Amino acid sequence: MHEMNYIPNQVAKNLRKKRTNTIGFLTKEYFPLVGDFLNSFTKIAAEHGYSVNVYFTQTADNELKTLRLLTTHALDAVFILTRINSWDTISSYAKFGPISTWHRVNRPNIYSNFIDHYPIYYHVMNHLYDNGHKNIGHVLSSLRNANTRARTRAIDDFKASYPDSNQDFQLFYHTQTGTGEDAAQKWLAAKNKPSAVIFYADFVAAEFISTLRKNGKKVPDDCLVVGSDNSEIAHMMNMPTIDLCFRNQAHNAFIYLYNELNSDRLSYENQNPHWVDAN
Amino acid sequence: MHEMNYIPNQVAKNLRKKRTNTIGFLTKEYFPLVGDFLNSFTKIAAEHGYSVNVYFTQTADNELKTLRLLTTHALDAVFILTRINSWDTISSYAKFGPISTWHRVNRPNIYSNFIDHYPIYYHVMNHLYDNGHKNIGHVLSSLRNANTRARTRAIDDFKASYPDSNQDFQLFYHTQTGTGEDAAQKWLAAKNKPSAVIFYADFVAAEFISTLRKNGKKVPDDCLVVGSDNSEIAHMMNMPTIDLCFRNQAHNAFIYLYNELNSDRLSYENQNPHWVDAN
DNA sequence: CTGAAAGCGCTAACAG
């Protein structure tokens, strides 16, 4: 019998139970929404007894090394915010532990809590058009991203329905660093400037605004800028944005992992993307 | 002999080695700099074979529960970004694993990679005074924070040296949410408005700016706003800020933990706080 | 130099 100040060893428990109650949170790089998302994800995880390990994967090799933590039983499950390797490669790790993401990916063994950007994006264009914006610019993420493809489909369909509108200003980016500034330079250089531009991320939109203002332009008078996250930055910059429910996505992405790992079932949250006015 | 597809079990290794190579990153709540800091901290940790567990402690009880992970050998060490319990209470856990923080705390068993805010703050006030700002406002963090006390000492000493200056506008806050807006309301209501205001965080300064603009004020014409982190937000909002070297702090805070846990020694980085102009 | 064994600290199963 030990003395009364006995402290159980968690690692021994983990070995025995073959569970660490730890989930990996993988993102290629840091951008502001990572923090917000992680905040939501970690809190719901903590409520159900899980802790969250953060990994900034940076390289394809590193991402694989991190996924291999599932095979060594260091992690019970994995959430992927931004990936590097192909979904095929990633999904091959699902047999070692459940994997979820917020990206739109169609694999039987990866839970995807995606939002269909098509209807909301079409709705936003309609809204802008009704407010007199015939020339609408689009700053989009990479086309390898299914959300981006949904957006370009919406653009094409909208263009077909409203031939008098102009959707020619389209930019595609793979990262978020320096992007807003680059887009602003392109806008300043454009001969036929769109009167409104929709962005794939609040942060990029914010950088766009600040670069425009630095160049003596007025926002929203010269250009209405629309963000895409409903994050704090959107409020700060006083821009309209699109709520794509990342908080619910974080919630549901965890719920899936939990349900896969445990016998009891937690229930999913509904999500409802919507336009958010500048405050 | 097993087949060739043998995968070692990390948890068994951890049990044997009595090491998890995992560091806890504790913060009371989320605010934008948390993400930036975590990014720096996690990357340097990963370079040296450590992963980082994030905890949003929220309550005093929760924070203790998290610190107890040191006693159960779930965590090797702990970094504290924002605390809840007293440093006395926290330091009593140092015998179970090294603890570091970026706060200014004078405990033999807690490494504090603090920046002395006194000289840089005095310098900033001087700079503003030389540029014609006789009435300078101060939005500060809690007085239980040693950095805040260094700032108030700088204010008092400056006031003594320049009796014609006005430093009466002083606000103290415990959190970062809604703070900038509240400070802006106070500024708008003030009869004797300071022509420049220095903030304890970029994010709070940004919120202040956006609230002022919403109320028809011009920044920086009506009020020069100075931030305090040199974070992305400062660039976005085009405000001058103070670089307090949080990236170096993240680096050094990790180095300490590493050196305590290992026999080899990594070396610390120098830090040099400085004024950063609006770009 | 190679191979077996002990033990890290826990929990589940089993015996008393």
Add this chain to the structure above:
DNA sequence: CTGTTAGCGCTTTCAG
């Protein structure tokens, strides 16, 4: 119902 034991998978030690 209580107490002992086997084994989770690794590493270190010790014997061959």
